[in-house]
Amino acid sequence: MIATLLVIVQVVVATAITPLLLGVMRQVRARMEGRVGPGVLQPYRDVRKLLAKEPLRADGSSGVLIAAPLVLLVSSLMVVALVPLVTTANIPAVPNDLFVVVSILLIGTVALALLGLDAGTAFGGMGSSRHMMIAALVEPTVLMSVYALSIPVGSSTLSKIVVARGADVTRVVTPAGLLAVVALVVVVLAETGRLPVDNPSTHLELTMIHESMILESGGRDLAWLEVGSWLRLTALLGLVVNLALPWGLADSAQPLAVLVAVVAFIVKLLVAGALVAAAEVFMAKVRLFKVPELLAGSFVLAFLAVTASYLAG
Amino acid sequence: MNPFHLLKLITRAGRFAEPAPPAPAADAEHPMPQSLRGSVQVRHVDTGSCNGCEIEIGAAFGGVYDVERYGARLVASPRHADVLAVTGVVTHNMVEPLLRTVEATPRPRLVIAIGDCAHDCGLFAGAYGVAGSVSDFVDVDLEVPGCPPRPEAIVEALRRVTGR
């Protein structure tokens, strides 16, 4: 019961904070580019506006156009509920096992890919194809880094991993742990379509991955899509942050602990987001066929992490 | 480029956006849709421009005039757009695309005709390829005069919509 309560708190907080995270990231980028920037609250305004606009449906497009955005949104919400962001407690029947989390992420990925194919336009299919290729090539890195992190704990349950890492600092700074987290960062960038894998602010269809799949959606459909993808970013970034700094999470329902956890989470998340945005200023999007190289690199890191924790560690 | 060098450049350049001029007064007889306040996605449609206006639009969205600070953003698809920024005379080949683009934009939507050509075909009036001005085909909500219009003018027009 208490666990459920904590999870609800986590979902509410994460969902509420997500547009702010995007706002902060855009603002940081704008400032570093010498611009003023629309302010950190802009994403809230965008979503409100999108909900007030009429969605369009092209004659001949199927129900996927309407269903996919909602599927993406709900799957992202599930991920937010499962990943330990604010609390390490989890609903006993649904432990946040990482393989489950990953496969729920994949549901959202598939929904997006089908949406891209649905309209039958050239760009949609292109984006869908690239999106799925990257998703497929990311998979090994994801599972491998999970594996590396799970070895010292002997469980693939996220909250256990985070708790164990929080318990003794030496776990965090072992080479294995570091490698795994670095690999996971690359994964997060690829999964959430950030630079250098995908450019979230591009207007050129030919360079798009994520954008070109949602070209066909407008109004609330677009709103669901945007929020859904943002929530993915929140969940994954929050997960990485909590693996790197596994402190301050609430495991009980004491108001004070929960408050501390919420504040700690918000601060950690926003700082991490700002750092990512700042790093992106220094990066250019790599060519599509350089992406596999990047992923191979991160896979090797994760693999060395596993080997290290079995043999050298 | 070496990141440290870039960082040095960034710090030296600092913020080079112009200070914001006072917000334009909302005019009473053409009220802007309430739902677009604060956030406006712009899709640019070139129906046969000399690209003078494009340069100015580029400037308006660039770092110096930075219309994004008022909540306006360029987007890639009219499905995402609230405002269609139409530039240039409407050539015969662009009539249908223009109409389709307007059709493809979800309501509430605005059409801003940017530049004299979009307003009344400018110097291209009567040229053989010209089908007419924008208002001949779609109803225009705002017009930005000038050949090409100054970025400030474009920024002001968009600020009227966002109301910031």
Place this chain on the structure above:
Amino acid sequence: MTAVGGLVTVMTLTGLAVVLAFVVPQRYRSLASGGASMGIGIAGIFTGIAAMTSVPKAVLVIPIAIPGGLGLDPLLLSPTPLGGVFCVVVGAVGAVAALYGIGYAHGPAASRSGWSAFAVFLLGMLIVAAAGDVVSFLLGWETMAIASTVLLLADHAVRPAVRPAAVWYAVMTHLSFLSLATGFALVASTAHSTTFTQIAAAHITGPTGIAAFLLLLVGFATKAGLVPLHVWLPRAHPEAPSHVSALMSAAMVKLGVYGIILLTGTWLPDVSRPFAILVLALGVLSGAYGILQASITSDLKRLLAYSTTENVGLAVTAVGVGMLLSNAGQDAVAAIALVAALLLVVSHAAFKTVLFLGAGTILHATGERDLDRLGGLVRSHPVTAWTFGIAAMGAAALPVTSGFGAEWTLLQALVHGDGRANITLALALPVTLGLMALTIGLGLLTFVKAFGTAFLARPRSAAAATPAPEFTSMPGSAAMGVAQAIGALAVIGLGLAVGPVATGLSSVLGYTGIVTSELGGLRLVTIGVLDPYALGLLALGLALPVALLVLVVRRRVPRRVTDLAWGCGGARTSPRMEYTATSYAEPLVRVFGEALRPTRSLEVSHLAEDHVLENRVAFAQQVTDIVEDRWYAPAVGWLRFAGDQARRVQNGSIHRYLGFSFAALVVVLIVVTLP
């Protein structure tokens, strides 16, 4: 019904089906004989369940009476619990496929021979799964092989492509039979018995055991379609009638896995121990290679065939992991890996049946199985779209379908195996996980491509634009839809009931570490819990506020329908501008260029007036099965050469033949005169 009773029923029904196939007139043949075949399937299910639960084991002894009374052992059919599992799989797939066939079978497939072969095929597979001794096993195996070849040949008159496929299939399947027969001969002669129980009791070791092990492994791997013995699969499955492809891919191939499990677990466990890595490598490579080929092909049924190789590969991977872990003494996790293998078998049977049946419906409606020429079928074929979609989710191992639970279990086994035990594990486990992850990822892409290009978007050809209606007034056209629906329900059902199913399967293996969790989910004791219901509840709980929000918003702003999708303002966007299955897979072809070796050709013809202006550009790309090109083609060539040489020996001249016999006589004389 007891297992014996079930087996007797199966045989009776087979006879009935054959008789009906011959006596009933054309119009009602499919209905009658197909109905009887369904009966066979259902009887098979009951037999299997009885065998899984029955203690003591049921035994059906069929004495072979040959005039002149050679002392042949009687046939011994005593389905073990494990065999029962496979009886259920075969029976269920058979029943659904038969039901589908009632509506689908036409032309040769619905002929007398067609339906009798179908029934006999089912019987053969059930006998294999129920066999208690070598002879009946081989008998069933050969029955199965011959019947399936007949079925495969159904369309040989209309489609020339069938013949080479049938030749490949016949050759490979008989190579498999040959190596099996030899292997069994070795085993039986060493154990001085042909019954499996005594073979297991003999604890055969030494070079004989190793030889037998390798022979049997090759035989089963061929039938299971494991790389590099998979070449018959992508040829046979596409050319067979779809309900037969379903039966082959979802049921027959599984018997290869059954054989491998028996071989490594019961018959020659001591010998197979050191070969754990070999089995694992076979599985992992088949998984990765199969799905890679599946992801780039644009022929729907070929895609499904390669994905069969992948899934069987995953099952064998699980077996290999189990062997490795038990070698390292980690028996609990090893058992979980074995349960995962069975789960994979069962779930694959479910979704691959539906997928092949769906492909059949598409073929039936459009006459196309090339994804590049399909599209937009979701509007004309909603039922097929839904069932195919669900099954595709199962194949992509998405929650909460059957495939998900199975792969989750295998992943848990991998992660919880302790790599510190020995260097082999420490290296094998991560590599397996990595390749398996790649397999899963590519599988996702493959089935998004298959579903998206076949059912979504706009039709890419005239045939796809005007498909035959999903349901006609034709007798039994509803049967096709019903069969697919049943299969799809099974996919979901197995996903939801993963707890009970896994518990049942583990009890078959005599393992108790897997229990059903509070809400009916799957709990691996001390490892983890997977609860589909809880997941579903969570999803519902989170979907509720979203749904409310949607309701509120849509009342305020209704949806508007426009005429065209956004094509950059152009009205003349033709379907040819769409992404096809081939273009969808193009990035992969480039990324895995080293592994796939595509052959590309680019022809640019210039205008006569100006050599700069291009008249037309023709680009062709072909990706063939590299294993086939590199390994089989040379072998076939060598055989041809040898054949030519051999022909030179007999040129029809009587004198040469006399010479041969003379030489033979001399040799014989020399031999006999030797002290």
Place this chain on the structure above:
Amino acid sequence: MNASLTSSLVTTAVGVLLLTAVLQTWRRSAAGSVRLLVIQGLALATLVAALGASRGDVQLLVVAGVVALVKAGLLPWALGRTATGRLVERDSAVRPAIGLLGATVLTMFAYAVSDPLRGGDQSAAARAIPAGMALVLIGFWILLTRHSAVSQLVGFVVLDNGIAMVAFLTSDGLPLTVELGATLDVLLVVVILRTLTTRMRNTHGSTSVDDLTELRD
């Protein structure tokens, strides 16, 4: 110095050595490779120092100093002079992804073969031996897959680091003189090759060793 700290130091140093070696197969810019070499040299020095501290062996500490000086100072400096920050021409014979995976496979291979070699010994130092082997193999791998002379040098140095590492971990450290001699030899080789590289670039614009087979000018 207590044992746990030593062992964790050793583990970290080994991890860094291995990682830098693998990354060498990824980097394409000479400057980057040289930077990695610096890190690698420092890691090696740390390793030696840690071993020295654990064995209470002053000589090893001295050696550590020498290693730091030469491997993290002189060698990279000499190489850096050759590379002068400019990008090496795309000189890898295989795609970087393949190169990386190759390095991984070699690492696995190293662990597989040197498992018997380390026997039952479970100390951090013993567990680090395979990493040394991996360095040696990866060094060869770089030598095999790269064309440019600078990359060849880098591979050579990685190889040498691996040898040194194994030597330190298996024996109780080489005698000071031997280690000095070896290190100085490497330095000498690098200096000679450096002059050679400069000559090559002057004669025919690239430093690709393939060009040594055919002179085009």
